[in-house]
Amino acid sequence: MSSNKKVLITGATSGVGYAVAMRLLADTDRFTVYATGRAPDKIWQLQNEGAVAVRSDFSVPGQMDKLLEEMPPPDIVIFSAGVGLFESAHKISDESIQNMIDLNVVVPMELTKRVLPTMIERQQGQLIYIGSQAGKVATPKASVYAASKHALIGYTNALRMEVAEYGINVSVVHPGPIDTPFIDEADQTGNYRKSLGRHLLKVDTVADAVLRMIDKPAREVNVPGIMGVTSKLYALAPTLIEKLGKKYFMKK
Secondary structure, three states: OOOOEEEEEEOOOOHHHHHHHHHHHOOOOOEEEEEEEOOHHHHHHHHHOOOEEEEOOOOOOOHHHHHHHOOOOOOEEEEOOOOOOOOOOOOOOHHHHHHHHHHHHHHHHHHHHHHHHHHHHHOOEEEEEEOOHHHOOOOOOOHHHHHHHHHHHHHHHHHHHHHHHHOEEEEEEEEOOEOOHHHHHHOOOOHHHHHHHHHOEOHHHHHHHHHHHHHOOOOEEEEOOHHHHHHHHHHHOHHHHHHHHHOOOOOO
16 A cells, blocks of 8 residues: 555544544544545534545435545545434334445445455455444344344455455454444433443544554454453353343333
């Protein structure tokens, strides 16, 4: 790669995506940041800090292609856009189901498909996806969200093998619950935030994990590290883990 890497960040107007973008913008010698998201105020802030920031919604047909046509091929893509809604499977609306599958699964796949040809041609590139512990250990009221993140794990596992011969790294960061507006939008009862309390991750903790992936690519990282142990225990004793975790998610 060249000394200055072109980094495309989706979901850059909120949470982890915004934090990563701002950190990369502080290192202009190494990175040129191309940021996309839906919040106009954060787009302006990113532009003011030096990003090429474009308000865009990749779930709208044509907007992804339009953005890619207007920027040079990225060296690194950070897939941070995502949406969630915590609700019982029989109560969740069809629209909410479709939104989660589209933004959490279809959009990353479609964007990956579009950026891969130039990475393959150059024999280098890096794809970093923001997954979730929900994709490893499902919880009540997160059936669709967990399914979307589980799909991302399957996709990236296959993708990693496909592109390894071209010098392309595929990494996934799997955080636990993060203290961002995502929590409040996903669970409007407030019970999820109240139950987890001090166990919620700080945004900067997850952003640090993403930034480490850029310098030292790895297959995946669990944040916090103990979550990796939890997922292994779940594979060995799913009934026990489900019983222990259920209390955090089944309050009315």
